[in-house]
Amino acid sequence: MKIVALMKKEFHRFFHDPRLIVTILLPGLLIFLLYFFMGSMIHSESGREMRVYLSGDSAIVDFLGQQIEGRGDKVEWIPLENEEEARAEIKEGKATAILTFTKDFDLFGEDARVGLVYDSGSETGSYFYSLATSVLISVGMRFPIDVQTVQEGGNVGMEILTSILPFLVVTFVFSACMSVTLESVAGEKERGTLATILATSVKRSHIAIGKIVPLSCIAAIGAASSFFGVIFSLPKLMGIGFDVLFAGSYGFLSYFMFFLLILSVVPLIVSAIAAVSALAHTMKEASGYTGVIMIVVMVLSFVSLAADGLGSWAVAVPVLNAVISMGNILSGELVLWQALVSVGANLLYAALLVWLIARMLSSERVMFGK
Numbered sequence: 001m002k003i004v005a006l007m008k009k010e011f012h013r014f015f016h017d018p019r020l021i022v023t024i025l026l027p028g029l030l031i032f033l034l035y036f037f038m039g040s041m042i043h044s045e046s047g048r049e050m051r052v053y054l055s056g057d058s059a060i061v062d063f064l065g066q067q068i069e070g071r072g073d074k075v076e077w078i079p080l081e082n083e084e085e086a087r088a089e090i091k092e093g094k095a096t097a098i099l100t101f102t103k104d105f106d107l108f109g110e111d112a113r114v115g116l117v118y119d120s121g122s123e124t125g126s127y128f129y130s131l132a133t134s135v136l137i138s139v140g141m142r143f144p145i146d147v148q149t150v151q152e153g154g155n156v157g158m159e160i161l162t163s164i165l166p167f168l169v170v171t172f173v174f175s176a177c178m179s180v181t182l183e184s185v186a187g188e189k190e191r192g193t194l195a196t197i198l199a200t201s202v203k204r205s206h207i208a209i210g211k212i213v214p215l216s217c218i219a220a221i222g223a224a225s226s227f228f229g230v231i232f233s234l235p236k237l238m239g240i241g242f243d244v245l246f247a248g249s250y251g252f253l254s255y256f257m258f259f260l261l262i263l264s265v266v267p268l269i270v271s272a273i274a275a276v277s278a279l280a281h282t283m284k285e286a287s288g289y290t291g292v293i294m295i296v297v298m299v300l301s302f303v304s305l306a307a308d309g310l311g312s313w314a315v316a317v318p319v320l321n322a323v324i325s326m327g328n329i330l331s332g333e334l335v336l337w338q339a340l341v342s343v344g345a346n347l348l349y350a351a352l353l354v355w356l357i358a359r360m361l362s363s364e365r366v367m368f369g370k
Contacts, residue, residue: 034168212354
């Protein structure tokens with residue numbers, strides 16, 4: 001029962017401190033506002049006129065046309081006869097894109113493929129690319145789109161979505177974990193209340209669990225806030241409606257795995273911050289150590305930008321594995337085994353850190369400098 005009392009103490013401290021509650025809920029609101037207004041600026045224009053060369057046939061074309069016209073834009077579908085001439089027109093700004101479907105296209109067929117050629121330097125071309133890929137992903141496409149640009153460089157909007165957005169989520173989750181963990185470990189150590197707990201007969205492992213579990217649960221509220229901030233900002237950022245976003249491959253499994261990946265990072269970060277806080281003697285010292293951890297987390301998140309050059313070994317790297325998997329989900333390429341292994345690996349690392357914290361709590365040299 002002593003471990004339950006320790007957990008209640010942590011929950012009581014959080015729910016009776018309005019400042020901590022605001023700190024936990026703020027990340028989701030910030031993510032939503034940032035990407036909502038970014039999407040508003042990107043997709044604020046209407047009245048675009050698009051000329052798209054089309055090869056092959058699919059009901060997706062009609063659906064895509066409805067999405068375009070529903071935003072006050074116009075699209076003219078032109079049968080593709082000469083691809084080289086069509087590419088030249090795209091480069092000259094006379095055409096928007098080339099959209100190709102394999103013969104007898106079946107969305108779930110093994111040989112189904114979609115090709116898209118556009119000008120990454122054109123605002124209209126990039127808009128069509130974002131909308132077309134979003135629609136294709138949302139209707140249940142299970143294969144990558146063969147995307148080519150007539151100019152050097154990729155689509156900045158999708159890079160933001162699949163790379164920067166997961167990094168931002170992890171950064172905000174880290175802030176939420178830090179706000180509740182530092183005070184609970186380093187703060188109590190500095191005030192001497194932790195020493196009082198250590199003087200009791202409670203097992204050190206129970207003390208470690210009694211702190212990490214409730215702190216992770218509290219930080220998970222912040223993770224949920226970030227998750228919903230992402231979900232509700234996606235339609236505006238991608239320039240699509242909720243009806244498109246919540247269909248097809250952006251279904252329950254994708255959202256569930258995205259949320260699970262966020263949650264798997266929470267106890268890992270909480271445990272890491274608690275470990276360095278146990279080493280510190282003051283809150284200031286613990287903040288300095290935590291800053292180093294934050295840099296490491298940011299570096300691991302940025303490495304995901306080069307995910308195409310990384311092997312499957314990346315699933316064993318904490319945080320990096322979650323960011324890569326989240327990026328894959330946002331791009332419509334959920335690799336289920338990779339996501340599940342990433343979740344398991346992060347939880348395993350968190351458990352090892354809890355064991356390390358218990359050992360540190362048993363050391364008088366670490367706790368009292370003796």
